[in-house]
Amino acid sequence: MTVQVLMVWEDWADTALGLPAYQTAGAAGADICANLPMDQRAAGITLAPMARAVIPTGLRAQIPAGYEMQIRPRSGLALKHGLSLPNTPGTIDSDYRGPLGVALINFGAAPYTVQHGERIAQAVIAPVVQAQFVVVDALTDTARGAGGFGSTGRR
Numbered sequence: 001m002t003v004q005v006l007m008v009w010e011d012w013a014d015t016a017l018g019l020p021a022y023q024t025a026g027a028a029g030a031d032i033c034a035n036l037p038m039d040q041r042a043a044g045i046t047l048a049p050m051a052r053a054v055i056p057t058g059l060r061a062q063i064p065a066g067y068e069m070q071i072r073p074r075s076g077l078a079l080k081h082g083l084s085l086p087n088t089p090g091t092i093d094s095d096y097r098g099p100l101g102v103a104l105i106n107f108g109a110a111p112y113t114v115q116h117g118e119r120i121a122q123a124v125i126a127p128v129v130q131a132q133f134v135v136v137d138a139l140t141d142t143a144r145g146a147g148g149f150g151s152t153g154r155r
Contacts, residue, residue, distance in 0.1 A: 003125050005069065006062040010099060012037055013058025014116070020059075020123050029072055029122030032057055032102060034114050041116040047106035052086055054101035055114055063094040063125070070124040071102055077120070082108025085121065094128070 009015050013035050020030035035058030036045065047053055063069050071090035077083040086105040102121045106112050114120060144151065 003064055003067060005064070005125060008060050010035075010056075010058045010060070014041075015058075017058070017117050029124045031074070031119040032071070032100075032121045032123055034102075034116060034118050034120045035059070036114075036116040044113040044115045046111050046113045047083075047104060048111050049082075049106055049109055052103060052105045053114075054103050055120055057100045057102060059100045060097060061092065061100055062097065063092060065094050066128055067094055067125055068092060068128050070126055072122050072124060074119060074122055081110075081112050082106055083112060083120075089124070092123075 007019055017033045017035055020032045022030050034045070034055045036056060045053055045055060061069060069092035071085060071088075071092065073084045073088055084105055084107055086103055090103060092100065104114065104120060
C-alpha cells in the first residue's frame, strides 16, 4: 500500500539532499538526512557523550489523517557510535505542520559530529487507531495477571 505524505522545504534548506528515501525495495523506513542551516554546514553539530540535540531536516510534512510518521534510529549509527533517539520511536502526528527535527542522543563514549547531508534517522509511516478509554469496576483475569517487568523470565 502506498500513502502520500506531502512535504515542503524550509526556505533555508538544501533541497539537493532530497526527500526521505527508501534505500531498498523491502525497506520499512525511509532515511532522513540532517539538513543544517548554512552557518552550521561546514562544522556540523557535535554531540558530546550523553548530550542531546534536535537536528533539523529542512522539511515540514502533511501526514494523512489516520497515520503517523514514526522517527526511528538508524541501526548502524546506534551500533557503531551509540547514537539513538531519546524518545524512540518519535511520533509525528497527522495534524502537526511544524518543522521536522530529529532528537538525537549520543550514548557513545566519544563525541560525534553530525554532518550536513548525513542520514540520521528513518521514518516509518504507520496507521493509527484511536482508542476509547472506559472506566470499569474490574478487569478480566489472565495467567500473567499483574506480573510486570521481567515477570515472564529470562528465556
